[in-house]
Amino acid sequence: MNIYALVKRTFDTEEKISISNGAIAEDGAEFIINPYDEYAVEEAIQLRDEHGGEVTVLSIGNEDSEKQLRTALAMGADKAVLINIEDDIDDIDEYTSAKVIADYLKDKKADLILAGNVAIDGGSGQVGPRVAELLGINYVTTITKLTVDGTNVTVVRDVEGDSETIETSLPLLVTAQQGLNEPRYPSLPGIMKAKKKPLEEVEFDDLDLEEDDVEAKTETKEVFLPPAKSAGRVLEGEPADQAAELVKLLHSEAKVI
Amino acid sequence: MSKKMLVLGEVRDGELRNVSFETIAAAKKISGGGEVVAVLIGEQVQSLGEEMIHYGADRVVTVEHPHLKHYTPDGFGQAFMAVYEDESPEGIVFGHTAMGKDLSPKVASKLGAGLISDVTKIEGEGDDAEFVRPIYSGKAFEKVEIKEGLLFISIRPNNIEPLAHDASRSGDVASKSVEITNLRSIIKDVVRKSTEGVDLSEAKVIVAGGRGVKGPEGFEPLKELANLLGGAVGASRGACDADYCDYSLQIGQTGKVVTPDLYIAAGISGAIQHVAGMSNSKVIVAINKDPEANIFKIADYGIVGDLFEILPIMIEEVKKIKVN
Numbered sequence: 001m002n003i004y005a006l007v008k009r010t011f012d013t014e015e016k017i018s019i020s021n022g023a024i025a026e027d028g029a030e031f032i033i034n035p036y037d038e039y040a041v042e043e044a045i046q047l048r049d050e051h052g053g054e055v056t057v058l059s060i061g062n063e064d065s066e067k068q069l070r071t072a073l074a075m076g077a078d079k080a081v082l083i084n085i086e087d088d089i090d091d092i093d094e095y096t097s098a099k100v101i102a103d104y105l106k107d108k109k110a111d112l113i114l115a116g117n118v119a120i121d122g123g124s125g126q127v128g129p130r131v132a133e134l135l136g137i138n139y140v141t142t143i144t145k146l147t148v149d150g151t152n153v154t155v156v157r158d159v160e161g162d163s164e165t166i167e168t169s170l171p172l173l174v175t176a177q178q179g180l181n182e183p184r185y186p187s188l189p190g191i192m193k194a195k196k197k198p199l200e201e202v203e204f205d206d207l208d209l210e211e212d213d214v215e216a217k218t219e220t221k222e223v224f225l226p227p228a229k230s231a232g233r234v235l236e237g238e239p240a241d242q243a244a245e246l247v248k249l250l251h252s253e254a255k256v257i
Numbered sequence: 258m259s260k261k262m263l264v265l266g267e268v269r270d271g272e273l274r275n276v277s278f279e280t281i282a283a284a285k286k287i288s289g290g291g292e293v294v295a296v297l298i299g300e301q302v303q304s305l306g307e308e309m310i311h312y313g314a315d316r317v318v319t320v321e322h323p324h325l326k327h328y329t330p331d332g333f334g335q336a337f338m339a340v341y342e343d344e345s346p347e348g349i350v351f352g353h354t355a356m357g358k359d360l361s362p363k364v365a366s367k368l369g370a371g372l373i374s375d376v377t378k379i380e381g382e383g384d385d386a387e388f389v390r391p392i393y394s395g396k397a398f399e400k401v402e403i404k405e406g407l408l409f410i411s412i413r414p415n416n417i418e419p420l421a422h423d424a425s426r427s428g429d430v431a432s433k434s435v436e437i438t439n440l441r442s443i444i445k446d447v448v449r450k451s452t453e454g455v456d457l458s459e460a461k462v463i464v465a466g467g468r469g470v471k472g473p474e475g476f477e478p479l480k481e482l483a484n485l486l487g488g489a490v491g492a493s494r495g496a497c498d499a500d501y502c503d504y505s506l507q508i509g510q511t512g513k514v515v516t517p518d519l520y521i522a523a524g525i526s527g528a529i530q531h532v533a534g535m536s537n538s539k540v541i542v543a544i545n546k547d548p549e550a551n552i553f554k555i556a557d558y559g560i561v562g563d564l565f566e567i568l569p570i571m572i573e574e575v576k577k578i579k580v581n
Contacts, residue, residue: 017397
């Protein structure tokens with residue numbers, strides 16, 4: 001199977017977010033593979049081990065994303081592609097990213113494309129389905145189980161807590177939900193091997209696109225932090241009195257029950 | 258300039274989900290006086306059209322077909338696009354639900370359009386409308402606008418107030434026949450896991466447990482309180498990782514991001530990745546044995562104590578209020 005996994009470099013989930021000069025401050029922050037994309041990479045590797053073939057991890061961004069691609073290679077992916085459009089395209093939204101990724105993938109004959117169901121930074125979850133639509137292939141989002149038999153695919157999808165069993169076929173794009181698998185940590189030999197695995201860098205000029213084709217449709221006007229929440233009231237007294245007091249406050253003061 | 262808007266209502270178990278009415282309210286605000294047309298898609302949805310009118314839609318178009326019994330992106334995509342082509346709206350509003358998240362990028366891509374997902378607030382009206390959405394799971398927010406062309410947004414449930422129900426409103430409920438073909442996904446089975454049908458993303462009250470619940474059976478008092486309050490049960494990553502509950506309950510930066518009116522965190526320490534998923538709840542209650550737990554820093558009300566002691570008393574007290 002010819003498998004692609006889409007990977008995004010994101011802030012570590014443990015990072016606090018601050019703003020400087022109207023943008024999210026990146027100084028000193030730790031970056032990781034978007035956690036949902038890790039499930040995608042792990043599933044890709046397991047499928048290759050079971051069915052044979054090749055796993056290519058693909059990211060769009062600048063050279064900083066090489067680190068996350070190397071991590072995916074260390075987990076067991078075979079090849080990596082970095083589409084570096086930093087020098088050519090100023091504003092990127094989901095429309096832009098999907099156009100660029102789909103253009104790169106259009107002649108790659110991918111059987112299966114895996115991605116995270118959402119990135120923990122932007123959080124829109126658009127790029128996966130958009131890429132599938134641009135490539136004219138089917139997609140299933142937020143999957144928790146994937147079984148491939150020839151070209152037949154059975155998927156279990158998380159739908160707001162319910163699970164749907166879906167039958168479909170390759171070629172297919174799926175987006176990973178938590179629970180799909182347990183992503184492995186890269187092993188030391190894996191890290192050593194990853195250094196020698198191919199990481200291809202593609203520039204905007206290498207694609208069949210003009211800058212006008214990918215111009216962002218949306219524009220961020222402002223980024224801001226939520227108002228700081230001040231600590232509230234800690235109740236006192238016997239447990240029974242506290243619990244009764246709490247229910248009373250929620251009923252008559254906060255008016256939420 | 259007024260805009261003609263198309264909204265997609267959502268049906269679950271034969272009833273309209275609340276977010277359907279919220280899409281109408283959002284569309285009205287953006288429309289600047291333009292017409293708001295609601296679309297309902299399913300096997301049998303015609304009878305629900307009137308309710309959309311009562312909540313402020315000017316007209317309703319329904320698409321019914323046996324192949325639309327379950328949501329699939331192909332089936333619902335074909336149905337929605339057929340109505341879109343008839344109506345040529347200048348804006349679209351979906352709910353940012355499992356269905357809306359799945360379908361909206363497909364429709365946006367087909368239309369070559371931008372899409373602002375997961376909007377929690379609309380500032381200004383008509384042409385001046387700006388859209389606020391959480392980023393980094395609510396650790397920050399951004400204000401976004403569409404540069405040109407179709408104005409397409411999806412709204413997070415439970416954030417935009419529906420218009421008042423007005424049973425005296427009337428409007429046309431038309432049905433459109435669409436050929437639904439070539440479905441590439443076939444739904445074989447649906448297993449319901451949600452508690453009492455209250456969905457986490459739409460719940461007004463959430464009672465969430467962490468490692469402090471100590472085991473799967475430790476969730477029982479949480480479930481009882483949640484059911485009593487008409488709410489849903491959630492969990493921290495700690496509780497999910499320890500196999501106390503299903504991952505579908507997880508709230509946090511990985512997991513669901515929720516904004517209920519009342520969030521009760523029981524036995525949850527308040528790790529930054531959990532807080533990101535719930536800190537925008539309107540009222541937060543923390544119950545934890547550890548007085549130093551982080552969760553107290555963001556709680557409106559806190560009790561330092563054992564959840565197994567506190568929750569049963571709360572349950573009895575809530576029952577008393579319900580009786581009165």
